[in-house]
Amino acid sequence: MEHDTTLRFMVSLACDTREFFRWQCPHCGLDFKLKVDADATQDVLASWMSRYLSTQGVKDQDDTESITAPTLTTCPYCGTASERQDFVHPQVAQFIRAFAFREVVEPLVTKMFRDFASGIKSSKHLTVKASFSEARAQRPLSGPEPDDQVVILCLACRQEFTVEESWRGTVACPGCQTVLVPQ
Numbered sequence: 001m002e003h004d005t006t007l008r009f010m011v012s013l014a015c016d017t018r019e020f021f022r023w024q025c026p027h028c029g030l031d032f033k034l035k036v037d038a039d040a041t042q043d044v045l046a047s048w049m050s051r052y053l054s055t056q057g058v059k060d061q062d063d064t065e066s067i068t069a070p071t072l073t074t075c076p077y078c079g080t081a082s083e084r085q086d087f088v089h090p091q092v093a094q095f096i097r098a099f100a101f102r103e104v105v106e107p108l109v110t111k112m113f114r115d116f117a118s119g120i121k122s123s124k125h126l127t128v129k130a131s132f133s134e135a136r137a138q139r140p141l142s143g144p145e146p147d148d149q150v151v152i153l154c155l156a157c158r159q160e161f162t163v164e165e166s167w168r169g170t171v172a173c174p175g176c177q178t179v180l181v182p183q
């Protein structure tokens, strides 16, 4: 008999004391930070988690419906525009993989051996709830996140973001793509 299992996860991620969370451009490889947006980040994490789990043979049958419309994000340095999940920082991706392995893959493998005789069909619905904390998260660790980079306020959409202190070029707003010329 098939039974539905909804897996809910509480992930603790580190943001800096100004509540910025780190992202990285997949095109130019530079880091920038955006104000914590729990809803958008949860979708991003859930999609990374189900992507990772599918490589481990765990299929999230709800993967298309559970993700709301992707948030378009623009790299402040090179202007590459893509879905928010493409900007996940490698450290965060690594954290998610380690978390998913520990919380899902390992228990599932254990369960699989236990239930081997009866046979299992598991349908997984992933719900990822992100909480942001300046403190160190419990296992596996994310952060701590330093208060580096300079804060920029986009006058067009009022969004705040941060860029490398050494950056001297123009900056595109990650939210509305307005090109900002530094003073």
Ligand SMILES: [Zn+2]
Binding pocket: 025, 026, 027, 028, 029, 030, 075, 076, 077, 078, 079, 080
């Ligand atoms: Zn870039």
Ligand SMILES: [Zn+2]
Binding pocket: 154, 155, 156, 157, 158, 159, 173, 174, 175, 176, 177, 178
């Ligand atoms: Zn803007």
